[in-house]
Amino acid sequence: MSFREFREDVKRSVELAIREAGLPLIDFEPSEPPRPEFGELSVNVAFTIANKLGLNPLEVAKAIGNELKVPKGSLISSFEVCRPGYINFKVRYPDLNYRSLSESILKEDYGSLNIGRGKRVCVEHTSVNPNKALHVGHIRNVILGDSIHRILKFTEHDVQVLNYIDDSGLQIADIVVGFKYVGFPLEPPKGEKFDHYCGDEVYVKMNELYKIQPELIMKQKEVLKEIDEGRLDIAKFAQEITRKVVREQLETCWRVGAYYDCLNFESHIIETGLWEKLFNQMRDKGMIQLETEGKLVRCWVIKMEGEEDEKVIKRSDGTLTYIAKDIPYAAWKTGLVEDPFQYNVFVKQPNGSELWSTVSGKGRDLHPDFGNADLAITVIDVRQSRLQKIISYILSLLKGEKIEKKYVHLGYEVVSLSRRTADELGIMIEEKDFIHMSGRKGIYINADDVLDALHKKAYEETKKRNPKESEDWLHNTAEKVAVSALRFDLIKQDLDKIIVFDLRESLNLEGETGPYIQYAHARASSIIRKADIEPEITADNASTLDHPTELNLVKLISKFDLYVEEATKNLSPKTLARYAYSLATSFNAFYEKNPVLQEKDEKKRMARITLVQAFKNVVRITFDLLGMETPERI
RNA sequence: GGGCCCGUGGCCUAGCAUGGAUCAGGGCGUCAGCCUGCGGAGCUGAAGAUCAUGGGUUCAAGUCCCAUCGGGCCCGCCA
Structure with a gap:
C-alpha cells in the first residue's frame, strides 16, 4: 500500500503546484520513469499543458517545479525538473522500507482491496462436455477462471464458481450409441480413467464409425431425442454416464487446484420449465419467429440486428440447439428470471468445500443462493465470441437495456499442439x-x-x-x-x-516458469528457517537497507496492491504472474549480492531477514491468487 | 463474401485500453564466465530487433487512424 501513498503524495503536490502556478489543471497519472536515475515516479503533465497553451514544455515544468512543495511526512524525498519537461520524484527509501516491510511481513491479506464489496459475481468456467477427459486446452480455461475467481474473492467480491455441464447434446448421444448399440464395454481397461476411456476410445471411434456405418447416425438422432425428452431408459443411462465422467473430470480440475460452487446441468434447464418460460417471453416480445418457408421452414429463429442470417434456436423436429439453452442460463445468471432450480450437494471437494449441483425433482430446502449476479463472467475460448455476443444481445432485448457491463465474455485464444x-x-x-x-x-x-x-x-x-x-x-x-x-x-x-x-x-523448469519462482521462495524459506528468529522491522533498522537490489525488492513489494488492482479491473491474472516472476528475479538478484545470515551488522542482518520474510509472504499470496503452492522446500 | 484476432532478435514473449526521456524489457536456444558465504531449478556477461509493410495524425508513434501483406479463427436444423 505504501507505494500507492507515494503516488498519491506526488499527484497531490503536483496538482497543488499547477494551481499555484496559475496553470490549467489537466488530469494526469504519475508513471514510472524508464531509468532508475530519474527516480521512482515521473510526471509528464507539463507536455499536455504546454501543448494546450502553446508553450515550451520545459518552461511549464519549471513553473510547476517552482511552486512545488514537498508536504511534511510524505514519502517524497526530492524532485527534479528534467530536460524536455518531466518532473521526476525520488522516494524517501528509509520510510518506504519501514512502511512497506511492516505491512507485508506477515499479514495474510496484505495487498487485498475492498473494491468488490457488495458486488455479486458468478464465474463460469471449465464447462467441458461430459463425454471425454480434459486436454491441455481445457486447462487454460480452468486456470483462467479459477485464478479470476481467486483474485475477485481477494478483492472482496462475492463470487460463485459455476461449471456448466451439457448433458444433453449430440456428443453425449455419440457415446451412448457406442455403449448401447455398438457394444463398447462399460468398463474401461484396467488402470484407465473412465473419462479418458470415453474420450480416447468410444468418442473418437464412434466418429470414425459414422463414416463407415451411416445407419448409426439414425441411432444417434433417436438417442438424442430420447435424452431430450427424458424418456426413462436411455435418458437415465445417459445421466449415469455423464455424471460418472464429470466426477472423473473434477479429479483433474482438483488436481490443478480448481474448485467449484455449483454444477449446472443443461437438462434441468428444460426440466424446470425455464426454457419454456424464456421461449414464451421471447415469442411474446416478437424477438423470435417461426419460419414458414425456405430452408429453415418450421424452425424457430432469432434475427440479430445488422446480421444477414438468422440463428436457429428450435429445430424443425422440436429439439433445441445449443444456443437455445444458453439463453435461459444466461438470464438466470444475471437475475432476469427467478431461480427455478432445485439443488443438492454433488460431492465434497478435497479442499473441504461442498460442490452443489442442480438436481431433478426435489432438492434440499436449504442451499446457498446461486445465480442472480451483478456480474456474470463466462470463460470460454474466442471461437464462441459470436455466440456470446448474440446471447448478450438477446439479454439486452429481454431486459430492455444494455447489458454489456453485466454479462462479460472472457475470451481467450486456443491451445494448439x-x-x-x-x-x-x-x-x-x-x-x-x-x-x-x-x-x-x-x-x-x-x-x-x-x-x-x-x-x-x-x-x-x-x-x-x-x-x-x-x-x-x-x-x-x-x-x-x-x-x-x-x-x-x-x-x-x-x-x-x-x-x-x-x-x-x-518440461524445462528453468527461466520464466512457476518452479523458478518456487525455487526462489524455497531459498528464502531456507534462510528464514536457519535464522530462527522473529523478524522485526523498526524505523531504525529499516534505514540500513540501501543496496540497489534491496531497494528494488522493497519497491516491488510495496507495489503489490497496485498490481492486484490492475489484475482485478482487467480480469487479468497474467499481470500477477508477471509480478510474481519479477519478485523472484528481484529476490535472486538481492540474494546474490547480500549475505543475510552472515551479515555482521546486527541491525542490517535483522532488516534483511525481514526483507526475506516479506518477500516470502508476498510471493506466497501472489501464488495463492494464481492457484499455485509455495512449498518450504522443493 | 461478411466479421474478429495476431504479426516485436533463430524461437517464445512484455510493453499497446491512459502516445513521451538517444540502452524496446524478459525467457528459451547459442557462446563465455561465477560457489571453501544463506539451495546452481541460481547469477553475470556476449552475440542477436528495419517493433510485418506503406501512408496518416502528433512537438512526440511499438503504442492512435487507414490501407496492404502474412497467419489463425468465426459465420451449421454441431456443441
Missing part, C-alpha cells in the same frame, strides 16, 4: 507448425498425461536435491511443482495469443 509434440503422439500433420486440437478427431494431449510427465520430471529434480526425503514427501512436492509449471505456463501470456503447446519445452 506443436508439430514436434503432434509427431511424438503419432498425429499426422502436414506443412504446418502447429495443429489445433479436436476431441472428435482425437487430436489432443490429455491434461493428466501432461501433469504426469511434469510430475515425473519434477520428482527427479526434487530427489536430486532432497535425497533423504521419503517417497511420500517427494511425490507430494513433485506434484506441487508440476502444477505450478503447468499453471504458470498457461497463464503468463496474454489471452489473445495462441499457445502452441510443446511437451518437451514445457
